[in-house]
Amino acid sequence: MAKAQARPPGVEARAGKFPGPSLIPALHAIQERVGWLPREELVALSRDVRRPLYEIEGLISFYPHFRTGPPKPVAVHACRDLACWLQGADKRIAALRQRHGPDAETEIVEVSCLGRCDAAPAVSVNECPVTAGDADTLIAAARDGELPPAAVRSYAGGDRWPNDPYGPAAQRYGVLRAVLAGDLDSGQVITALQDAGLRGMGGAGFPTGRKWDLVAAQDAEPKYVICNADESEPGTFKDRQILAEQPHLVLEGMLLGMLAVGAAEGWVFIRHEYGPEEAVVRREIEALRAAGLVGADVAGTGRRLSVEVFTSPGGYILGEESALIECMEGHRGEPRNKPPFPGVYGLHGQPTLMNSVETFAHVPVIASRGPEWWKQQGIGDHSGLKFFAVSGHVERPGVYCVPMGSTVRDLLELAGGVAGGRPLGAVQPGGASSNFLGPDRLDVPLDFGPLKDAGTMLGSGAMVVMAEGTDLLAAATNVLRFFRDESCGKCVPCRVGSTKAHRMLTGLLAGGGGPADVDGQISELEQVMRRTSICGLGQVALGPVMSVVRLARGAGGAQNGQGAGGAQNGQGAGGAQNGQGAGGAQKGQSGDGA
Numbered sequence: 001m002a003k004a005q006a007r008p009p010g011v012e013a014r015a016g017k018f019p020g021p022s023l024i025p026a027l028h029a030i031q032e033r034v035g036w037l038p039r040e041e042l043v044a045l046s047r048d049v050r051r052p053l054y055e056i057e058g059l060i061s062f063y064p065h066f067r068t069g070p071p072k073p074v075a076v077h078a079c080r081d082l083a084c085w086l087q088g089a090d091k092r093i094a095a096l097r098q099r100h101g102p103d104a105e106t107e108i109v110e111v112s113c114l115g116r117c118d119a120a121p122a123v124s125v126n127e128c129p130v131t132a133g134d135a136d137t138l139i140a141a142a143r144d145g146e147l148p149p150a151a152v153r154s155y156a157g158g159d160r161w162p163n164d165p166y167g168p169a170a171q172r173y174g175v176l177r178a179v180l181a182g183d184l185d186s187g188q189v190i191t192a193l194q195d196a197g198l199r200g201m202g203g204a205g206f207p208t209g210r211k212w213d214l215v216a217a218q219d220a221e222p223k224y225v226i227c228n229a230d231e232s233e234p235g236t237f238k239d240r241q242i243l244a245e246q247p248h249l250v251l252e253g254m255l256l257g258m259l260a261v262g263a264a265e266g267w268v269f270i271r272h273e274y275g276p277e278e279a280v281v282r283r284e285i286e287a288l289r290a291a292g293l294v295g296a297d298v299a300g301t302g303r304r305l306s307v308e309v310f311t312s313p314g315g316y317i318l319g320e321e322s323a324l325i326e327c328m329e330g331h332r333g334e335p336r337n338k339p340p341f342p343g344v345y346g347l348h349g350q351p352t353l354m355n356s357v358e359t360f361a362h363v364p365v366i367a368s369r370g371p372e373w374w375k376q377q378g379i380g381d382h383s384g385l386k387f388f389a390v391s392g393h394v395e396r397p398g399v400y401c402v403p404m405g406s407t408v409r410d411l412l413e414l415a416g417g418v419a420g421g422r423p424l425g426a427v428q429p430g431g432a433s434s435n436f437l438g439p440d441r442l443d444v445p446l447d448f449g450p451l452k453d454a455g456t457m458l459g460s461g462a463m464v465v466m467a468e469g470t471d472l473l474a475a476a477t478n479v480l481r482f483f484r485d486e487s488c489g490k491c492v493p494c495r496v497g498s499t500k501a502h503r504m505l506t507g508l509l510a511g512g513g514g515p516a517d518v519d520g521q522i523s524e525l526e527q528v529m530r531r532t533s534i535c536g537l538g539q540v541a542l543g544p545v546m547s548v549v550r551l552a553r554g555a556g557g558a559q560n561g562q563g564a565g566g567a568q569n570g571q572g573a574g575g576a577q578n579g580q581g582a583g584g585a586q587k588g589q590s591g592d593g594a
Helices: 024-034 039-049 053-062 082-086 089-100 132-143 174-181 186-196 208-216 238-245 247-261 275-290 321-328 357-369 371-376 408-414 448-453 472-486 492-510 520-532 536-540 543-553
Strands: 074-079 106-111 122-125 128-131 224-229 265-270 306-311 352-356 385-392 398-403 424-428 462-467
Touching (some): 024 053, 024 306, 074 132, 082 385, 082 472, 089 132, 224 357, 238 385, 238 398, 247 265, 247 306, 247 357, 265 321, 275 306, 321 352, 357 371, 385 408, 398 408, 472 536, 492 520, 492 536
Parallel strands (some): 224 265, 224 352, 265 306, 385 462
Antiparallel strands (some): 074 122
C-alpha cells in the first residue's frame, strides 16, 4: 500500500484545487493538430476535463510555445542571444526582415536561444533548425510545402568520444542487464558513484551518489525519476549532442537510477526546440521496449519500468528543477521555495530523483569501468571526464569530451583557437551566466573548485569565446536581457531588478558609456538580486556585468557568492547589445541542479 507523503507548508492553497492529469500534453496535442489554440478548442477541453477555463488560459499565457493566434504558413524563429550575437545575428535578422518582412506568408520572430549555438547565428524555419545563411532556402521550401524533415547535427561521426564503454559490436545496456539478472546490486551502483566522486553536471554540482542515496532512503511511495533535458542556456548544447549520439547511456543511467531508488516511472523532460533529438530518444525507448528492458515485466523479473518523454512548453526557468516539476504537474513553471527538495517532496509530492542528461550518461560508464578508472581520466587531482559546448569566436564550435581539469587554453585549442587567429578578449567558461575571465586566466583548470576560486563557475559546461575588440559590456548586457525576459516573475527582486538594470545599461551603452560608467546602483542591484531572489536566475543575472566591470578595472577577483553550487542548473543568458531593447524573448532554460 502506498505511503502518504505529508505536505510541506506553503502548498495547501493549490493542493487538490484542480485535480487530474497535467493539461500540457493535451494543449500540445491541440496545437499540433490545429497549428494554434483556438478558443473553441480550449472551451471543449475545459468541459472534457472539468477544469476551469481560466486555469487553462493561465497556463497558455505563461508558456511561450503555445500560440493563441493562427500562424502564418512560414514561421522563422531567429536567435539573438550571446553566441549568435557574436556571429552577427542582429545584421542577419535585419536582412531577413528586409527580404521577408513584408511577405504575408512569413513571420519573423526574434527568440531566445534555440540550442544551436554551434551553427550561430541560428534560425529555425517551421521548427526545422538551420543557420541564418541557409534560411532563405528553407523559407522557399516551406512555402512550397517541401520542407525537409529536421535532422540531428553531426560532427565527425563515429566513435569520437572516449567515454562510451560499449564498442560498435558490443551489446549495450550491460550494467542494466547485470542488475536485472541479480549479478550486480543497485546499491553497488550508488557506491560506485560515491567512490568516483561524480557530481551533477547540470550546474549545481551536488554529489550524485549522495542524491541517489537520499532518494533511495525515503519511505514514501511511489517514487519518480526525471532526466532534465531542458537545456536552454545560451551557449549550452552539449546535452543536445549527447542525446543525439549516446541516448543509450542516458537511458541506461536513468533506468539504473530507477532501480536504485525504487521507482517504476521515469520521464525525459526535453525542450521542444530539440525535435530531432527527441525523435532519437523516442526510437531508443522503443528499442528498449522491444528488447524487454522497458515495460510491465522487465527481463522476466516481474518488475515494471516505464520511461516516457515529456515535451517542454518553453521557458528557460523550467531548467530549475522545482519549476520543471510544477510544469509536469500542469501548473505555471514557477520555482518552489526550498526546502523541501525534490528528493523528498518532488513530482506529485513524492520523492523524485532528477539529474541532467550528462550526469545520467556518466552513470553506466562508472558502473561498468569502475570508479578508479573514472578518477584516472582526470588530470592531476581532478577526476573524470567532462563534456563542454564551445561557441562564439572559435574556429570549430562544437561539443568536446575532455579530462576534468583540462584548462581553458586546452579547450580553446581543441576548438581551433580564436577565429581568424585574433587575440582572445574574454571567455565565459561555464555558460552565459558564468562570470567573464580575461586572457590572463587561460590556464585555470576546468573544474568546480578552481573556477570558483577564479571568480566564476563550471555551470552548464559551456565555453563562450569572445575575441579581442568585443564590447564586453554590451555582451554582458545581452546576457542580462535574456535573464530579464526569462524571469518567471514570481519574485520581485528578479522581475524588477533585472528590468531596471537592463534599462540603465542599455541607456548607458546608447550614450557611448562603458564599464567605468557602471555606478554603484548596478552593484547594489546585483547584491540585492543575488541575496534575495528565489532561484538561481535572479541570483546570477548581473554577475556577468559586474565581472566585466572588474576586468576593466584590472581586478579580476572573485565575485561574492558566485561559483559552483549556488546558481541553478544550467543557468542561461541572452540579450541586448548597444542600446537595443528586449522585444519579448521566448524559449527555455537548462540544467538539473545536479
